[in-house]
Amino acid sequence: MLLKTLQECAARAQPAALVEEAGGWWLRHSPGDAWWVGSVLPHDREDRVALAESFCTARGSDVRFQITPGVCADDLDERLDVRGYERSRDMSLQIASTADVLRQADADVGEINAQPTDGWLAAWHAVTGRDVHAERDLLSRVEHPSAYAYAEVNGQVVAAGRSVDEHGWAGVFGMATLSHARGQGAARSVLATLATWAAAREANHMYLQMVKSNLSAFRLYERTGFREVCTYHYRIRA
Structure with a gap:
């Protein structure tokens, strides 16, 4: 199933420090990383909510479930609601052909490296505000081929993004553009650079996940060939 495959590829591209599999459920724990990295992926129809709760609480972390319709059990979202879990973060999963991104991005190719540079991390941190050391640790756990692209203006990295190739x-x-550089084609350049890398690896399709309410990002991806294949959300209980 495409949705399950892409969500699990994304989980490997943003790998938690600890992952235990129980049937199709991925129990994940990752202190110091963004909270979604440690969210549970309930990817079969069995009821393992209690097991997931025990896994998370034993490690002192909040319990978070990623709910993707068609991948999770049909009634899981309702059952979590009854158990006191709040709905959070409506997300969009989008796909595109690599060729379409190359054509529609219509931007100069930027710089690319196999590892994140200090400039790449500085731009990413300036936009996200998240911990650079924790991000370095997370990126060091990625096992599949990766690329780190960026666009520069006057020697400063103003936009950054990364890609991971699997199947x-x-x-x-990690798409991030400094506020003063937005609307000037820097993000398009990063996407074009990543698409060029993907095409060279014969990765003919691309995907991304984004917060659905981020309208400026939504427009960017729509204009560069991406289309939404599903929405998903999280259920969180502290």
């Missing part, structure tokens, strides 16, 4: 799909992650 012919190039996932797009």
Whole structure:
């Protein structure tokens, strides 16, 4: 199933420090990383909510479930609601052909490296505000081929993004553009750079996940060939 495949590729591209599999459920724990990295992926129809709760609480972390319709059990979202879990973060999973991104991005190719540079991390941190050391640790756990692209203006990295290639799909992650450089084609340049890398690896399709309410990002991806294949959300209980 495409949705399950892409969500699990994304989880490997943003790997938690600890992952235990129980049937199709991925129990994940990752202190110091963004909270979604440690969210539970309930990817079969069995009821393992209590097991997931025990896994998380034993490690002192909040319990979070990623709910993807068609991948999780049909009644899981309702059952979590009854158990006191709040709905959070409506997300969009989008896909595109690599060729379409190359054509529609219509931007100069920027710089690319196999590892994140200090400039790449500085731009990413300036936009996200998240911990650079924790991000370095997370990125060091990625096992599949990766690329780190960036666009520069006057020697400063103003936009950054990364891609991970698995099964012919190039996932797009960590897209970040400094506020003063937005609307000037820097993000398009990063996407074009990542698509060029993906095409060279014969990864003919690309995917990304984004917060659905981020309208400026939504427009960017729509204009560069991406289309939404599903929405998903999280259920969280502290």
